[in-house]
Amino acid sequence: MRNRSGWLFMVPVLLLAGPAMAQQGMSAVTVTTNTDGSQEYSLTLQVLALMTALSFLPAMVIMMTSFTRIIIVLSILRQALGLQQSPNNQVLIGISLFLSFFIMSPVLDRVNENALQPYLAEEIGSREALARAELPIRDFMMAQTRVRDLDTFLDIADIKVDSEAEVPLRVLIPAFVTSELKTAFQIGFMLFLPFLVIDLVVASILMAMGMMMLSPMLISLPFKLMLFVLVDGWNLIMGTLANSFGLGAG
Secondary structure (H helix, E strand, O other), X not given: OHHHHHHHHHHHHHHHHHHHHHHOOOOOEEEEEOOOOOEEEEEOHHHHHHHHHHOOHHHHHHHOOOHHHHHHHHHHHHHHHOOOOOOOHHHHHHHHHHHHHHHHHHHHHHHHHHHHHHHXXXXXXXXXXXXXXXXXXXXXXXXXOOHHHHHHHHHXXXXXXXXXXXXXXXXXXXXXXXXXXXXXXXXXXXXXHHHHHHHHHHHHHHHHOOOOOOOHHHHHHHHHHHHHHHOOHHHHHHHHHHHOOOHHHO
């Protein structure tokens, strides 16, 4: 199973290797001339593998990187502020993608140095390149995965392992996602508290003044925005999210 799951890591290797292979003249379509003069067209195996691997790319970006934690925290922050569409979903996804790239850069650098460049230089084969590419991403996910979540999925799969290196990806990935969801909600809860206090204070004041028909959210919104700006909220949140993965994230 581990060898089959290793093909997931063909995506970044092939994507980064694409321009280099194009320069080397890799043909996308092979033309075969039969004895009767007719011609047959077929896709090369590399192109077919690349097209298949591309279908896994969105799932890999969402579920095997820091993207999940970041997008959930930013969504909770927007709800805590009382803003429905600002920042909109496109902005939040863009922020999450670029911050994920920043956090995952050390991991991608290791994949490029240890797997991609030796493979392009024809120093190692594709299987060894995939095995080397798997290690940095596996180390990243394992460092962010809680032992309890990992043990839960190992018990469900009825798998016994003696070391972390023996954990198959089909167990590590769901355990990593579960840990990311818990961490994201913990950070979101801490972000929600100060804004919740503002909502409670404003609601109590309005009720004491007999202004029960006036929406507390309408009054508390500018105060929450002012608080967020005064404490330099975006700087704090981006720094907290990056630091939550550890220095270098890999």
